[in-house]
Amino acid sequence: MRRLLDAEISTCAAHDLVKPMTILEIRGLNTYYGESHILRDVDLTVKAGEMVCLIGRNGVGKTTLLKSLIGLLRPRSGEILFNGEGLDRHPPHQRARAGIGYVPQGREIIPHLTVEENLMLGMEALPGGLARNHSIDPLVYELFPILQEFLPRKGGDLSGGQQQQLAIARALLGKPKLLLLDEPTEGIQPNIVQDIERAVRRIIAETGIGVLLVEQHLHFVRQADRYYAMQRGGIVASGPTSDLSQTVVDQFLSV
């Protein structure tokens, strides 16, 4: 069942193998705040259908990386290739239209708009924007049934966990090919953390999109296929999460 996006795959003719396509490729990325050098020569890839987790202690540069990807920060050097195409000159709204969905840390739900209005905002990222897109894909209600129940409520009246579900649903309605999630379980009660984990897994299984997740909860980190560990703005370890040792966990996760 693939409602939001058909998984894109490329075929390796020589061996007749089917390989997932690389959606995101970051090469040698350096980002500064003024003269503070934050990201240092970051290389990272995400393939279609893959969940990749970025771990690292507070203040190492994880959010800076996501903001560089979405175009809120302009890297000083390096390349960001999205579906093989350079994004350098694209402002954030064009990156959203190209297929990068972003759920920021803190969620950024608009408190005085209803749940329905907040959801509709996600469709601004679709071709033609809200002027041409009016219907909310029911997949978001299957993933997060509470949202359908609370459609007329103000976003600001929802709990932190419900707002997080709303923020993920809003990003999904833009039909991203890559979803960036910045600490989606931060400050959220454990039963909703599990709902969010399940929903992210289901989104990947049903749509074939790639997910880049910044996360501190070890259980959620282990759901990812691969991890990258960041220290002082550089990637210092990476590999399959099945190889994630207790030493790496102790070194790079704050909780």
Ligand SMILES: Nc1ncnc2c1ncn2[C@@H]1O[C@H](COP(=O)(O)OP(=O)(O)OP(=O)(O)O)[C@@H](O)[C@H]1O
């Ligand atoms: N607007 C800003 N101006 C200057 N420095 C900033 C700004 N935002 C963040 N920084 C600094 O950049 C560094 C990286 O911050 P960033 O938010 O990317 O870290 P993080 O790994 O996402 O941490 P956290 O888990 O706390 O969100 C930190 O030292 C932070 O103080």
